[in-house]
Amino acid sequence: MSTHVSTPPGVTGEPVELRDDTARNRFTVGRTAKYAAMILFVLIVLIPVYVLFVTSFKGAGDASPSRAWNLPTDWTLDNWRGAWNALSPAIWRTFQMVIPAAIISAMLGSMNGFVLSRWSFRGADVVFTLILFGMFIPYQAVMIPLLELMLGAGIPSGVPSLIILHVIYGIPITTLIFRNYYQTVPHELVEAGRVDGAGMLRTYWSIILPISVPSFVVVLIWQFTNAWNDFLFAVFFSSSQNGPVTLALNNLANGALLQDYGVSMAGALLASLPPLLVYILLGKYFVGGLMSGSVKG
Incomplete structure (x- = not known):
């Protein structure tokens, strides 16, 4: 005598592939760390360029080591x-x-x-x-x-x-x-x-x-x-x-x-x-x- 087990409504009975949330999270964290490192390196490279650029437009009294990070008070060519x-x-x-x-x-x-x-x-x-x-x-x-x-x-x-x-x-x-x-x-x-x-x-x-x-x-x-x-x-x-x-x-x-x-x-x-x-x-x-x-x- 066979026993029939009914399938719940909405379920096909086929195997379901479970998502590996751990691997996906690990991939997301790794990619975020990679982009963060790239942004950090770009900033390190561009910091001297920023100082060069803003200082080149400063007047004689405005261009000094103590004000290297400040924007020019008066832009000049x-x-x-x-x-x-x-x-x-x-x-x-x-x-x-x-x-x-x-x-x-x-x-x-x-x-x-x-x-x-x-x-x-x-x-x-x-x-x-x-x-x-x-x-x-x-x-x-x-x-x-x-x-x-x-x-x-x-x-x-x-x-x-x-x-x-x-x-x-x-x-x-x-x-x-x-x-x-x-x-x-x-x-x-x-x-x-x-x-x-x-x-x-x-x-x-x-x-x-x-x-x-x-x-x-x-x-x-x-x-x-x-x-x-x-x-x-x-x-x-x-x-x-x-x-x-x-x-x-x-x-x-x-x-x-x-x-x-x-x-x-x-x-x-x-x-x-x-x-x-x-x-x-x-x-x-x-x-x-x-x-x-x-x-x-």
Whole structure:
């Protein structure tokens, strides 16, 4: 004799999947903590920018360390005018230095990377290792002999010397970036060029160079920023009359007994605007190009 158990109204009798409220709560807490940490880091980064910005619009009597957090009593553009008058010649000299330095080092790094990755020869790995040594030599350790070398070669100080130095010391990192990128290029492209009778230079110019835009973006941004922000080479190989903006900014900040904080802050913002704009406009291409060559090393 069978016994029938009735199902309560509204219940289908199928198994019900219970929600794991504990896991969901744990996930919510973890996500909240992550966003809180990100906001904290952003605030830490933006606090100096806030002080720079508000101080650059303060008058002489209003800009002081004790009132660094306060908004300007009277907003003024005099600090920006003074900073521009003091730094504008150095800013133009810096453009004359960083643009050719970035382009030349990028081209040399591209050619080196292509040869070392796709046109192998005996001892290529040794040559590549020796090139990379340039990334790990402290600049301070070679500054005095480098200065003697530049003076002995008769290279003028200022922009010409700085261009040569940034090109030379940019070759290791540019070679590394381009070599990693070219190793991800299919072998069939190079082999097709060889089948068609293209030599090394023809293959590079007609096949490799047109597809190298992502790496060129990475290298140009990297070299532009490094050369723009450099101060060590500027101190040794230039002066206040022919040096870049970093040297002029240092002289502006330390040139008077009575510190003019407003002009110094405005000058710091002016000096940082070009590399900042480069990252804002090309930042997504920088990340994409950097990742495109990170598969192989």
